[in-house]
Amino acid sequence: MSNPSNLKYTASHEWVKTEADGTISIGITQHAQELLGDMVFVETPKVGRKLKAKEECAVVESVKAASDVYAPVSGEVTAVNGLLDSSPEAINSDPYGSWMFKLKPDNAADVLALMDAAAYQVAVDSEAH
């Protein structure tokens, strides 16, 4: 599965999608879900929480391990995806359809500064060695 070109990415394996209303949706990448394996639990941040860029704000747990999810940019949490409470495995089957939370970014330019799909692929490839 290739990384969608309409998304932005972080070195800590989150994907970021800019929505029509200016908020951003955040999930974890295909590469991240593959590393973690079968998902069994997702913990999302509280709506209204103000996050700093790179702050730990969510957790995904596979059978194998727990892994932190980081805020890609600074902003306020506007929504969380409650469907993942009962179906965490959706992250495995559809990582780019399974957003975990939404942020209203403090500064829209921060989002533009994140990696594009090609740069993220380079980062993943270099990690493998």
Next chain:
Amino acid sequence: MTLKITPLNAAHRAMGAKMVDFGGWDMPVNYGSQIDEHHQVRNDAGMFDVCHMRVVDMKGDGVRTFLKYLLANNADKITLPGKALYSAMLRPDGGVIDDLIIYFMTEQWFRIVVNAGTADKDIAWMKQQAATYAPNLTITSRDDLAMVAVQGPNARAKVWQVLPQAQAATEGLQNFQAADCGEYYIARTGYTGEDGFEVMLPKENVEAFWYALNKAGVKPIGLGARDTLRLEAGMNLYGQDMDESKHPLESGMGWTVDLKSERDFIGKAALLAAPAANKLVGLVLLDRGVLRGHQQVHCAQGIGEITSGSFSPTLEQSIALARVPSGVQIGDQVQVSIRDKMLAAKVVKYPFARNGKSCL
């Protein structure tokens, strides 16, 4: 450091395994979904590469007498060829050097299967003790042997499909009993809580055996599912649930320690001198989340610690083994500290699941 490989390394890669560094060995963690592999073993049949475990043959006059002193369980319990016994091997202070299985072959020959990560340490300890107490014994690491575990309700039938010549000798085996079938040494043992065999065979035959089992419908299972299967079955993992810093009565191994017989064994005096202040119990998480090793367990009697925790695919909730103060009772509710939260868990008697279903 170069990772050690088993003779099945190429087969794992050809079957799409994700490989990981497991204590210096390049081993398959899964071949796709760890949860699917777990259910495959509970419901049908799966095979595990356990070639990294070590077979040790101990031979000579007086080998039984020596093992009765070396091990915490009593080798006198096995007197028929092929009978197996699970035991801890202890330090003089009671710390667990390893857990292992011994097989009675003849009065001059016992076979011992030890863990991969502890094999060199174990053999050195055995040789050191033998030098004092049984200098005539030979202790040989059987690096020429491979081992495959085939586990699940259909496992034995699948092995017979592949090795029809072994069926007659292995059909009547009880649990913890093995049969010598020429090049194959086949034991009705395992680490999953399911029926099945562990097969020892010459290294050069193991790849063909592996592919033949696969052709018969046995799926390869990685270390990920091996861990959730053994945890559900309430089986200890060396290095997590027990180690040299804890004595066996604090690690759920009381049933394997023979303190009744008159015989002396290494570690016995220490066990008699120090009653266990802690014990191993099962936990089931009542809140949402996943129990993991080293999380703190807050009980009315004090603080304990999870030794192994994961998500149980059979129970579809999180379970754990935890070392807690001895006063904690089955049915108690405790709090587990996970990140910044305290979550509720119930103390249960383990195993959690065996033979395809929940034991709770």
